[in-house]
Amino acid sequence: MYPRTQSDLVSPTVSAFALSSLLAASPAAEPADDTDLVEVSEDDVDEYGPFFVEEAPSDIEFLAQPRPRTLPVLSVGNGSFCFVEGTFCKASMILSADIGAGIRAPASDEGPDIPYAQFTFRGGFTVRPAMIRPNRSRRKSWGAWGFGLLSSWSRGTGSITQRGDAQSQEVDSTDSTTVFRIAAVNQMWLSKRNHAAHLDFTFGGARSDVLTSGEKLWGTHAELAMGFGGWGGMFLSGDFLDRDTRVVLGFRGHGIAAGPIVAMALAGLAAGGAL
Amino acid sequence: MKLSVSVLYALLASQPDADEATAAQPDASSAATDGDAATDVASPTEDPPAAEPEVRTPAAESSPAVSPEPEPEPEPILDSERYTVAGGPDGPPFYDDADTASLRARHEIEVEPLERTEGPRWRCLIADPACGRSVEVNALAAYSFRGRQGDVSGGGNDPRWHSGRAQYDVWLNFPVMTEVVGNKKFTRMTLAPKGGLIASDGGSTWGNLGMAFRYWLGRGRWAPAVEFTSALSFKLGENARGMDNERGDWTMTRGPVGFTADVGFGLGGFGSIVVGGQYDSPFAREEISDEYRTAAGGAFFIGFRGNILWGGPAAAAVATHAVTQRSVQTP
Known part of the structure; x- marks a missing residue:
């Protein structure tokens, strides 16, 4: 039978002797560390949870790393309103221009699918209703959810309709397509970095020319976009009207960046006599 | 006595750090005066670590099929062998300059890395290796050699002509590869979406959206860089032409999605020499009437692309755009 524990083998006297010998060789006890007695202010008590965790600090940074800002870029009212959407903005202005291309799919008896392209100007605002501040001493607050109202105007390429059979086919076309939209956007901000990426889900109505009918009807507008701060992003957008569906993939830039592009393009066309 | 040596060996193997031993000292001292308590104090050694060689498990005992192989006899140490232990430094650092040089050589670290202190221009609105994420607006002014594929029913009409090209783009820059010098980080490679407008003769205007790539070959403000962009391009409009080509x-103007791509060699975020091409897909579906069909086309171009904040690139692009409209007759 094997011994189960060391205490089964050793008499108390022997073990006490060995233990006292070891303890005699140990260093003397040091005084208690004073840092255990630091007083903590109530203002510095951090909340705990995923919404309160800030980005991990790093020992290295870009040479051009902006100084820690207490306020977002191009903001007023202590960050209450931003002219360029930002990670820590409580409310933001939306002003952008975009271009996109895709397909126009009429009803099957109205003709084949044709290419479609458009340029768009968009405006509106967003708010962040549920922003949480990590503690009272820090001014930056953050929340993943954003909500807003948007309106946009687009000029797209025209429509072609071909009705009837091969013997008696009626062909018609338009030069362009004008679209006006009003929609609500829900945003999900994906991080707390400056100019963070966010997913935008936009749903609303679109009023537009329908094929070659000459009629303007209301339809549904839906868009899924990924934005990078407020400076730009890419989107997949669709307008769904009666017998007329358009889906485009596009790129969007804030008005501060897109404005000069529009101005230069118009200046070039005008100076060249093309307008 | 043999038992006490065994206990001492086990205690040494499980001896905590000095701090822990110090913290446990008062209790242990009192335990040394009480036999029962001493047994309790020794009880943590009931599960000795794997270093305890004398305790064998019953599982090993009850497997007669596996007989342990005899351990090899250690080689005897000859009286003539002598061993010495090299004395090291008494305290840190435990390495010297030669060790540091060896480590640098092993990992190909520069001995004296080029330090840069000046920051970027225009708060990173002009691309710079010192910047992380940024946005910029670029304008291209280029000579373009355009062509259009003829219609097989039209006798092989295949026009080619000299023209100009202006392109205005927004670039987003995301650092996808960086390098660290000291405690500073520099961007080596950026890759991000971009989009904008392209213009040529006859009022031809395309939209484009794609990706822009830039690889910095240095860390300075005027560091050379290689750029590569590729994008979908699609017709937005042009000047309509009458029966007499007026x-x-x-x-x-509608047109299927084509593509455009270019390669640039630049200095800093100032500008770059760009060589590229574009392809316009034909709109030639059988169901579409002939009057709406478009032929395949394309262009090669070489020019200069720069950030519009410098002024010059923007002026050059607008001027190229205007001159192209006035001086080039679209075939």
Whole structure:
């Protein structure tokens, strides 16, 4: 039978002797560390949870790393309103221009699918209703959810309709397509970095020319976009009207960046006599 | 006595750090005066670590099929062998300059890395290796050699002509590869979406959206860089033409999605020499009437692309755009 524990083998006297010998060789006890007695202010008590965790600090940074800002870029009212959407903005202005291309799919008896392209100007605002501040001493607050109202105007390429059979086919076309939209956007901000990426889900109505009918009807507008701060992003957008569906993939830039592009393009066309 | 040596060996193997031993000292001292308590104090050694060689498990005992192999006899140490232990430094650092040089050589670290202190221009609105994420607006002014594929029913008409090209783009820059010098980080490679407008003769205007790539070959403000962009391109509009090829108003014009790509060699975020091409897909579906069909086309171009904040690139692009409209007759 094997011994189960060391205490089964050793008499108390022997073990006490060995233990006292070891303890005699140990260093003397040091005084208690004073840092255990630091007083903590109530203002510095951090909340705990995923919404309160800030980005991990790093020992290295870009040479051009902006100084820690207490306020977002191009903001007023202590960050209450931003002219360029930002990670820590409580409310933001939306002003952008975009271009996109895709397909126009009429009803099957109205003709084949044709290419479609458009340029768009968009405006509106967003708010962040549920922003949480990590503690009272820090001014930056953050929340993943954003909500807003948007309106946009687009000029797209025209429509072609071909009705009837091969013997008696009626062909018609338009030069362009004008679209006006009003929609609500829900945003999900994906991080707390400056100019963070966010997913935008936009749903609303679109009023537009329908094929070659000459009629303007209301339809549904839906868009899924990924934005990078407020400076730009890419989107997949669709307008769904009666017998007329358009889906485009596009790129969007804030008005501060897109404005000069529009101005230069118009200046070039005008100076060249093309307008 | 043999038992006490065994206990001492086990205690040494499980001896905590000095701090822990110090913290446990008062209790242990009192335990040394009480036999029962001493047994309790020794009880943590009931599960000795794997270093305890004398305790064998019953599982090993009850497997007669596996007989342990005899351990090899250690080689005897000859009286003539002598061993010495090299004395090291008494305290840190435990390495010297030669060790540091060896480590640098092993990992190909520069001995004296080039330090840069000046920051970027225009708060990173002009691309710079010192910047992380940024946005910029670029304008391209280029000579373009355009062509259009003829219609097989039209006798092989295949026009080619000299023209100009202006392109205005927004670039987003995301650092996808960086390098660290000291405690500073520099961007080596950026890759991000971009989009904008392209213009040529006859009021031809395309939209484009794609990706822009830039690889910095240095860390300075004027560091050379290689750029590569590729994008989908699609017709937005052009000047309508009458029966006698007379120029009409600028109107929206449909066209299938083509693509454009270019390579640039630049200095800093100032500008780059760009060589590229574009392809316009034909709109030639069988169901579409002939009057709406478009032929395949394309262009090669070489020019200069720069950030519009410098002024010059923007002026050059607008001037190229205007001159192209006035001086080039679209076939």
